[in-house]
Amino acid sequence: MDLSIFQYHFMQNAILAGLLGGITCSVVGVFVVTMHLSFIGVCIAHAAFAGALLGLWLGFNPLIGALLFSLAAAAIIGPVADRGELNPDTSIGIVFSLMLGLAFLFMGLMQGARTEALSLFWGSILTVTQQDLIFLAAITGVIVGLVAAFYKEIQAVICHREVALAVGIPATVIFYGLLFSTGVTITASLQSIGGLLIYSLILNPAAAAYQLTYSLKRMLLIAVAFGVISCWAGLIASYFFDVPSGAAIVITSAIIFGLATAFSPKRKVKGWQQAPLAG
Amino acid sequence: MDNTVIEIQDAVVSYREDVALQGVSLEVRKGEFIGIIGPNGAGKTTLLTIVNGLGKLVHGQAWVLGSRLNGRNSINLRKRIGYVAQVERIDPRLPINVRETVMVGCYGRLGLFRRPTRAQWERVDEVLEMVGIAHLSERPIGHLSGGEYQRAAIARALVQQPEIFLLDEPTASIDQKAQREILSLIQLIHREYHTTTLFVTHDLRMLPSICQRLILMKDGKIWQQGSPQSMLREEVLTQLFGAPVPVPAEITSLQT
Numbered sequence: 127m128d129l130s131i132f133q134y135h136f137m138q139n140a141i142l143a144g145l146l147g148g149i150t151c152s153v154v155g156v157f158v159v160t161m162h163l164s165f166i167g168v169c170i171a172h173a174a175f176a177g178a179l180l181g182l183w184l185g186f187n188p189l190i191g192a193l194l195f196s197l198a199a200a201a202i203i204g205p206v207a208d209r210g211e212l213n214p215d216t217s218i219g220i221v222f223s224l225m226l227g228l229a230f231l232f233m234g235l236m237q238g239a240r241t242e243a244l245s246l247f248w249g250s251i252l253t254v255t256q257q258d259l260i261f262l263a264a265i266t267g268v269i270v271g272l273v274a275a276f277y278k279e280i281q282a283v284i285c286h287r288e289v290a291l292a293v294g295i296p297a298t299v300i301f302y303g304l305l306f307s308t309g310v311t312i313t314a315s316l317q318s319i320g321g322l323l324i325y326s327l328i329l330n331p332a333a334a335a336y337q338l339t340y341s342l343k344r345m346l347l348i349a350v351a352f353g354v355i356s357c358w359a360g361l362i363a364s365y366f367f368d369v370p371s372g373a374a375i376v377i378t379s380a381i382i383f384g385l386a387t388a389f390s391p392k393r394k395v396k397g398w399q400q401a402p403l404a405g
Numbered sequence: 406m407d408n409t410v411i412e413i414q415d416a417v418v419s420y421r422e423d424v425a426l427q428g429v430s431l432e433v434r435k436g437e438f439i440g441i442i443g444p445n446g447a448g449k450t451t452l453l454t455i456v457n458g459l460g461k462l463v464h465g466q467a468w469v470l471g472s473r474l475n476g477r478n479s480i481n482l483r484k485r486i487g488y489v490a491q492v493e494r495i496d497p498r499l500p501i502n503v504r505e506t507v508m509v510g511c512y513g514r515l516g517l518f519r520r521p522t523r524a525q526w527e528r529v530d531e532v533l534e535m536v537g538i539a540h541l542s543e544r545p546i547g548h549l550s551g552g553e554y555q556r557a558a559i560a561r562a563l564v565q566q567p568e569i570f571l572l573d574e575p576t577a578s579i580d581q582k583a584q585r586e587i588l589s590l591i592q593l594i595h596r597e598y599h600t601t602t603l604f605v606t607h608d609l610r611m612l613p614s615i616c617q618r619l620i621l622m623k624d625g626k627i628w629q630q631g632s633p634q635s636m637l638r639e640e641v642l643t644q645l646f647g648a649p650v651p652v653p654a655e656i657t658s659l660q661t
Contacts, residue, residue, distance in 0.1 A: 160499070160500060162496070275517075275518060276517070278512050278515075278520070278521070279512065279517065281501065281505070281509075282509045282512055285499055285500070285501040285506070285509075285546075286501075286506065286509060288490070288493075289488075289506075289509055289558075289561065290509065290512075291459065291483075292457060292459070292483060292486075292488040292490075293483060293484065293488075293509060293510055293512060293513040293561075293565055294480050294481065294482075294483035294484030294485075294513030294514070295509075295512050295513050296480060296517075336498060336500070337498075339500060340498075340499075340500050340501075340502060340545040341500055341502075342500040342501060342505075344500075345500045392497075392498050
C-alpha cells in the first residue's frame with residue numbers, strides 16, 4: 127500500500143480535521159442521542175447550512191452566517207419543543223423545511239458558478255485551510271472543556287431533565303447550552319464535512335456507542351473513537367477509491383452503527399415506549 | 406417561635422385559559438405530614454409546584470423556608486426541597502445506573518465545578534441500603550421495575566437532605582405490593598427524619614396512620630381540611646369525587 131500521500135500537507139490537515147471533527151461531533155452527538163433530540167440536531171444542521179449560503183450570497187464569511195442561523199434555530203426550537211404549544215415533531219419539521227427552503231432560495235439567488243456553495247453541501251476535508259483547522263481546534267477545546275467542567279450537570283440533564291430541574295440544577299441553561307454547542311459544532315465542521323452530511327457524523331457514532339454501554343463516560347469515549355475512526359477510514363477510502371470524502375466518512379460511520387447494533391448487548395431490551403410498567 | 410415553613414396566600418395559577426389554582430391559602434408547620442387528595446384536575450400537583458417554585462403565580466404570594474418566592478430564588482430553594490413524582494417511563498438503554506441517579510440528588514447543593522466526595526458516595530450507598538435497593542446500585546436505571554424505580558427516586562430525594570418533602574402520587578401506576586412497601590417506606594422516613602411532607606395520593610388506606618392533616622382539593626381550591634379521621638368519611642369523599650367512594654375497611658375500623 128502506497129502511504130506516501132500522508133506526507134502531503136493537505137492530507138495531514140485533513141487527518142487533523144478528521145480528528146477534531148470526529149471528537150467534537152461525537153461528543154455533542156452523545157447529548158443529542160441520549161436526550162432523543164435527533165430531529166432537533168438535523169434541523170440545526172440545516173439551519174447552519176442555510177446561514178452559510180446566505181453568507182456566500184451576500185459576500186460575508188459563511189461561517190458567521192452558519193453560526194447565527196444555527197444558534198437562532200436552537201433558540202426557536204428549544205422553547206417551542208419545551209412549551210408543548212405544538213407537537214415538537216410538527217414545529218421542528220416546520221423550522222426544518224423553512225431552513226431547507228431558505229438554503230435553496232439563497233443558492234438560487236447566487237450569481238455565477240456555485241462551486242463554493244456546492245462544496246458546503248458535500249464538504250471538502252481535503253482542502254481544509256489552516257484557518258478552518260484553528261477554528262475547529264478552538265471549538266473542540268471549548269466543547270471538551272465545557273463537558274469536563276459541567277459533566278455532572280450534563281449527565282443529570284440529559285438523563286433526568288425534570289429531576290435535574292427539581293433538585294436545583296440550572297437545567298434550562300444546561301439544556302440550551304447543549305443545543306447551542308450542537309449549533310457551534312456544526313458550524314465548525316461545515317467546511318470539512320458538509321451541510322448535508324455533518325449530521326450523520328453527529329448521530330451515527332453516538333448512536334453506535336449508545337448500543338454498547340450503560341455508562342455515559344464510556345459512551346463518550348466510544349463515540350469519540352467511532353467518530354475519529356469514521357473520519358480517518360472515510361478519508362483513506364476516498365483516496366484509494368477516488369470517491370467524495372464526506373460521503374465516504376458518513377458511509378463508514380453508518381457501517382459502524384450497523385455493526386454496533388448487530389452486536390449490541392442491549393438488543394434484547396424491550397422498547398421503552400411499549401414496555402408495560404411492572405411493579 | 407414561628408414554626409411555619411410554607412405559607413401560601415391567595416395563590417392563583419393558570420395555564421393559559423385554564424385556572425389550576427383559585428385563591429388557595431395554606432400554612433404548613435415544620436415537621437407536619439399533610440395528605441392531599443382530590444379528583445384529577447383539582448390542582449394538587451400545581452400546589453406542589455408552587456412550593457418548589459416550578460409553578461408561576463399569577464396572583465398571590467408564597468413564602469417557603471423563610472423566603473418569599475420571586476422566581477429568582479426558587480432554584481436555590483429547590484436544592485432544599487425533595488420532590489418525588491409518579492413513576493415515569495424511561496428509556497431502558499439510558500446510560501446511567503441507579504447509584505449515579507441517586508447521586509443527582511446531591512448535585513444541586515454541591516453546586517457547579519465541584520465533584521461528589523467519597524463521603525457523599527458513601528451516603529448514597531447508605532440511603533440505597535435504607536430504601537432496600539442496595540443490591541441494584543450498579544443496575545441501569547431503566548431496568549428497574551416501577552416499585553424499585555420509586556425507591557430510587559425516594560433515595561435520590563433523601564440524599565438531597567431535604568427540609569421539605571413533596572410526594573406527588575408516588576404509588577400511582579405500580580402494583581399493590583409495591584404500593585404498600587413504598588407507603589411503609591414513606592412512613593418510616595417521616596418517623597426517622599420528621600421532614601415536613603406534602604403527600605399527594607389517591608391511596609386512602611394509610612392516610613390516617615401517616616398524616617396529621619388532610620387537605621381535600623376540588624376545582625383548584627382547598628375544599629375542606631382537617632384530621633384524616635374527620636375527612637375520610639363516605640359522605641365527604643362522595644361529595645369530593647362526585648361519585649360514591651367506599652371508605653376502605655382499615656379506615657372505618659379506626660373511626661369506630
